[in-house]
Amino acid sequence: MSVHEKMNFETKQAIKNAFIQQVEEVGFERVTVKNLALVAEINRGTFYLHYSDKYDVMEDLQQELLMELERYVKHVQPLDAFQTLKMGQLYQPFIKVITCIKEHAPAFRMLLGEQGSPSFTQKVKMIFGSHILDRLSLIRKEAQDPEFQQYLQAFIASAILGVIQEWLDKGNENLPVEEMVALHFRLIRFLGNVVGTI
Template sequence: MSIHDIMNFETKRAIKLALLVQIEKVGFERVTVKNLAITANINRGTFYLHYKDKFEVMEDLQQELLNELESYVKNVQPLDAFHSIKIGQLYQPFITVFQFIKEHARAFRIILGEQGSPAFSRRMKKVFSNHILDKISVIREEGLDPEFLQYFEAFLTSAILGVIQEWLRSGDENLNVEELAMIHFRLLRFIGNLASLQK
């Protein structure tokens, strides 16, 4: 990576961090390019070399988080996960997902919050749906029923995201990712028949 590339990367990172600061301070609707530039310690001309407006910054930040999240979620194998919980073992791929979210907790908390982007939660659910639901739907006959699949997707992705949002909202630093992963699957087992997806 050249010096120019490094400088561009650092500037864009500063702008994305500035966006988080401004959302937390005034809410996304009231964020301005002027305040983003001031917060990032750059001039407006420099801002426009990298982004056309605050919406493009938000899209870049969300896509960066979603791409990395997807790289971890795609390693989750639901049947292996449920089997691990049944025998009392932690499931490492899901722990890795939670670890990534914990490392970027501030960004996830702000964007998922009331002052952030309503669309982000839907996009996160889609990541979970694309890589987890597809692996479950072929296991049971109900998974072939479009109506069942629609509601099962809503249930499963909302359950996953709901636990993550509660964790982020509570700011519970005493709850580590391993404990959170165990709570997550205990909840899923308790709520319904997801454990019966195993053969």
């Protein structure tokens, strides 16, 4: 790697960081290339050497995070998860997912937050939904109806993501990753019990 590529990389990073900061501050719509250049401490012209516009930065950031996220989510198997849970242990693949999100917390908080991107939220749900429900249809015949399965995916993926959004919102430093994972299973079990007892 030449020094030029390194400078190139650092400038791109500076732009991305400025972007995250600006979106959190004023919302995506009010972000301007002018201010991005100002915050990133680069010339406005330099911005255009790396990105065509602010939408381009958004795309780049989203791609980066979605690829990283999918890398961990694809190892999650819901049946194994419940099995592990029954033995009173935490399910490692899911811990890795939450850890991944925590590591990129500023970006996720921004994209999933009040000023964020609905399309990103939707893509994250897709990743959760498609992988987490992979083999659930094997054990329950209702889950074989494609329409029901589709709504089941939306239901569970939204629920999980909703908890994660709440966690990010509150400043996740309070609640460690392990408790976060345990919380998900407590919530699902709680709902199951309520349905059972009524």
